[in-house]
Amino acid sequence: MSDDNNTSRRNYIKTAGAGVAAVGIAGCTGNDGGGDGDGGDGGDGGDGGDTDTTSGSNGGSAPDEILIGGNHPLSGSLSRAGVAMANGGRLAVKHINDGGVVPGFEDGGIPALDGAELAFEARDNKGEQELGGEVEQELIDAGAKVLTGCYSSPVTLAATQVAERSQIPHVVDVSVADGILQGRDAEYTWRVSPNANRFAENYAEFMPNLARANDKTYDTASIVYLNTAFGQAIRQHLNTYLPENDVEVVMEDAYEFGQSSMDTEATKVKQTDADAFVFVGYAGGGIRMMNSFQNVNYRPSLMTGCSTPTYTSVDAVTEIGRYANGGFGNNYDFNYNLDWTDKIFADYRTEFGEPLEVIHAAMTYTTVVTVANAIEEAGSANVDDINSALGNVSVSDHPAAMGPVTFRDDHENENGMAPMLNVKNIDPQVVWPEEYAETEPVFE
Amino acid sequence: MLPLVTGSQILEPFRNFWTDLSALDPVLLQLAAFAVLLGGVYALAALGLTMIFGVMDVINFAHGMFLVVGMYTAWLVSSNLGFPDYVGLPIAIIAATALMFAVGWILSVLTIEPIIEAPEENQFIVTLGISFILLAALRLRFSTQSRQINLQFGELQIGGTFIPWAQLAAVGIAVAAIVAVYLFLQYTKRGRAIRATADNRDGAWYMGIDVPRVDHLTFGLGAALAGLAGASIALFSPFSPSAGDVYLVRAFIIVVLGGLGSFPGALVGGLVIGFIEVFGGYYLPGTFGDVVVFALFVGLLYVKPTGLFGTEAER
Numbered sequence: 146m147s148d149d150n151n152t153s154r155r156n157y158i159k160t161a162g163a164g165v166a167a168v169g170i171a172g173c174t175g176n177d178g179g180g181d182g183d184g185g186d187g188g189d190g191g192d193g194g195d196t197d198t199t200s201g202s203n204g205g206s207a208p209d210e211i212l213i214g215g216n217h218p219l220s221g222s223l224s225r226a227g228v229a230m231a232n233g234g235r236l237a238v239k240h241i242n243d244g245g246v247v248p249g250f251e252d253g254g255i256p257a258l259d260g261a262e263l264a265f266e267a268r269d270n271k272g273e274q275e276l277g278g279e280v281e282q283e284l285i286d287a288g289a290k291v292l293t294g295c296y297s298s299p300v301t302l303a304a305t306q307v308a309e310r311s312q313i314p315h316v317v318d319v320s321v322a323d324g325i326l327q328g329r330d331a332e333y334t335w336r337v338s339p340n341a342n343r344f345a346e347n348y349a350e351f352m353p354n355l356a357r358a359n360d361k362t363y364d365t366a367s368i369v370y371l372n373t374a375f376g377q378a379i380r381q382h383l384n385t386y387l388p389e390n391d392v393e394v395v396m397e398d399a400y401e402f403g404q405s406s407m408d409t410e411a412t413k414v415k416q417t418d419a420d421a422f423v424f425v426g427y428a429g430g431g432i433r434m435m436n437s438f439q440n441v442n443y444r445p446s447l448m449t450g451c452s453t454p455t456y457t458s459v460d461a462v463t464e465i466g467r468y469a470n471g472g473f474g475n476n477y478d479f480n481y482n483l484d485w486t487d488k489i490f491a492d493y494r495t496e497f498g499e500p501l502e503v504i505h506a507a508m509t510y511t512t513v514v515t516v517a518n519a520i521e522e523a524g525s526a527n528v529d530d531i532n533s534a535l536g537n538v539s540v541s542d543h544p545a546a547m548g549p550v551t552f553r554d555d556h557e558n559e560n561g562m563a564p565m566l567n568v569k570n571i572d573p574q575v576v577w578p579e580e581y582a583e584t585e586p587v588f589e
Numbered sequence: 590m591l592p593l594v595t596g597s598q599i600l601e602p603f604r605n606f607w608t609d610l611s612a613l614d615p616v617l618l619q620l621a622a623f624a625v626l627l628g629g630v631y632a633l634a635a636l637g638l639t640m641i642f643g644v645m646d647v648i649n650f651a652h653g654m655f656l657v658v659g660m661y662t663a664w665l666v667s668s669n670l671g672f673p674d675y676v677g678l679p680i681a682i683i684a685a686t687a688l689m690f691a692v693g694w695i696l697s698v699l700t701i702e703p704i705i706e707a708p709e710e711n712q713f714i715v716t717l718g719i720s721f722i723l724l725a726a727l728r729l730r731f732s733t734q735s736r737q738i739n740l741q742f743g744e745l746q747i748g749g750t751f752i753p754w755a756q757l758a759a760v761g762i763a764v765a766a767i768v769a770v771y772l773f774l775q776y777t778k779r780g781r782a783i784r785a786t787a788d789n790r791d792g793a794w795y796m797g798i799d800v801p802r803v804d805h806l807t808f809g810l811g812a813a814l815a816g817l818a819g820a821s822i823a824l825f826s827p828f829s830p831s832a833g834d835v836y837l838v839r840a841f842i843i844v845v846l847g848g849l850g851s852f853p854g855a856l857v858g859g860l861v862i863g864f865i866e867v868f869g870g871y872y873l874p875g876t877f878g879d880v881v882v883f884a885l886f887v888g889l890l891y892v893k894p895t896g897l898f899g900t901e902a903e904r
Contacts, residue, residue: 221728221733222728222733222829222830222831223733224732224733225732225733225734372875372876398870398875399875399876400876401835401876401879403831403832403834403835404835405627405630405822405826405835405836405839406623406627406826408623408626408627408867409620409623409866409867409870409871410870412616412619412620412623412871413870413871416616428735429735429827429829432735432737432827433826433827436737436825436826436827439744439753440744440751440753440756441619441744441751442744442746442751460734460735461735464735464736464737464827
């Protein structure tokens with residue numbers, strides 16, 4: 146990784162925990178021990194009891210550094226995603242601090258705060274709900290002005306409760322459960338990623354249109370969903386939105402997490418033989434489902450998924466193999482038509498010594514860019530000023546495949562979107578909407 | 590708010606089943622094939638558990654993780670040997686079985702034997718601890734990413750019924766294992782020692798049988814059967830470090846259903862659960878088939894606690 150002047154100027158030297166050490170990025174979140182960090186209060190020079198550190202552009206002293214806390218699963222079953230998300234956040238911070246990459250931050254740092262730099266500290270929630278709040282509090286105690294995370298919806302729920310109580314803004318990068326914002330009257334919680342409702346809404350609009358635009362029939366659908374709150378929510382929304390797009394749901398079936406075989410579900414889908422099959426669940430279930438389709442010698446006319454990695458994750462489609470080709474799924478992703486995205490992928494490999502293969506990182510990167518814009522708009526590192534600015538911000542320059550990040554009154558991203566991906570040669574690629582399409586769709 | 594279930598909703602699955610049966614719908618044959626395949630695998634998964642309990646009176650909560658170690662062993666061996674499948678897979682299955690036998694023996698010596706006479710909660714804590722250690726070790730070594738042995742065996746087609754070769758092979762292994770263990774127990778000196786110990790531990794001591802050694806052998810065999818089951822399941826199903834949970838729960842149900850320590854009971858219990866899961870999954874709404882499985886479990890405990898093939902323990 147580069148060891149430039151910007152890096153050496155950082156004055157916080159916090160231990161980012163075993164999760165950071167494990168991915169071998171020492172030096173990325175701080176200097177290498179020869180610096181001047183005080184190791185204590187998050188670098189704001191305050192006394193630890195007050196998060197108000199600056200009067201911003203009104204003649205007060207600007208802070209040297211503003212800490213963003215990343216509350217992610219850096220170990221445990223969700224660590225592959227969590228580590229990539231934390232790295233995505235770190236990379237965004239580096240790009241903003243170094244300048245020349247993120248529009249609006251060409252000179253490095255936050256212009257309105259005399260070039261004050263961002264810092265990103267990642268801590269490990271292990272994907273466990275009971276640690277969500279604890280890690281959130283640790284990050285707040287470390288001086289974080291803004292928080293992000295947590296990937297797993299139950300963890301995010303726990304974490305944002307602490308953020309609300311502490312009155313520190315938490316900008317959710319990834320967590321799809323509607324309940325994180327809906328019906329909570331949250332003041333300090335915001336969400337960049339699409340929620341479950343938006344996932345289903347996007348799928349129900351995009352997939353039938355995509356199919357019909359390519360002379361395929363999509364009038365009926367069978368749904369197999371994971372029997373959890375997440376799966377049930379997506380299924381419920383699909384039942385709302387698919388009929389609005391002239392699609393009749395003719396069969397639904399649930400499966401349990403870790404179920405040993407999906408042969409029965411595959412038989413049921415085969416018997417129904419709807420125009421499209423819609424899978425809702427995690428990668429393991431998706432892979433089993435595809436195996437079971439092959440067991441009963443069946444391939445749906447349209448093999449699709451909503452809010453599932455089955456057809457959008459390189460790992461999952463590699464496991465499934467050629468049978469996945471022609472499958473469609475929707476998920477948030479990068480906008481691959483930007484040079485910026487190419488740079489993110491290249492720099493990620495340089496910084497972290499491995500390719501970027503987890504698309505959730507797109508959301509964390511975009512979240513950090515959004516936060517930087519809010520700080521710039523606030524002209525202050527005061528948490529209430531940042532929080533107010535988040536309500537007004539509109540960030541059109543970001544690398545995600547979605548419109549400008551702008552928050553509604555309920556703090557959801559107005560333009561949060563999950564485009565359709567299509568598996569071609571065991572590689573998921575964005576194909577719809579057309580403005581974000583990398584390639585033409587193929588129907589196997 | 591609980592959703593109200595109407596009478597017609599309760600009756601509809603049965604009506605659908607009756608309609609298919611009356612019409613001799615080929616789907617019934619397909620479902621029956623899957624039920625047998627699933628039941629056979631479940632039976633194999635339960636075999637080691639029932640053996641350890643029958644002889645040692647130890648409820649092994651690490652049994653699910655033993656299966657998973659077998660899965661990973663088979664995957665590692667088959668993907669690194671470079672042999673064609675027909676050579677590599679048998680070696681992988683044997684390796685998984687042998688490794689788990691050794692692991693089981695060592696664990697018995699180090700962890701089970703010292704607490705064999707201790708209260709049951711001690712055994713529960715120790716075997717659960719072993720399970721957690723194995724889970725953490727696998728996650729550390731292999732991450733949580735789903736893995737699978739990529740096989741393209743295809744399916745056997747009989748009429749309109751498809752039978753996946755990989756699952757058929759797993760069931761074949763299950764039947765062979767059951768027969769082999771039965772013959773071992775019936776016709777070998779060590780097998781008789783195991784049966785004697787299972788019947789009466791104190792009596793076995795008095796007859797000169799080295800009971801601790803029998804315990805180690807039993808625990809090793811139980812673990813080996815779990816490893817064999819895991820390797821067999823890995824032939825057709827993707828797995829991750831937490832894959833053992835579902836098999837552990839099913840194995841417990843099967844052992845109780847078939848009768849503690851009963852091999853035929855494990856086979857019949859596995860098939861019963863397989864049929865309920867497959868037909869219940871097809872005809873009943875959502876995952877209601879699981880409710881039937883657990884209802885059967887609880888009901889049997891209430892009506893016949895010894896299980897279908899179990900007998901009252903002699904005091």
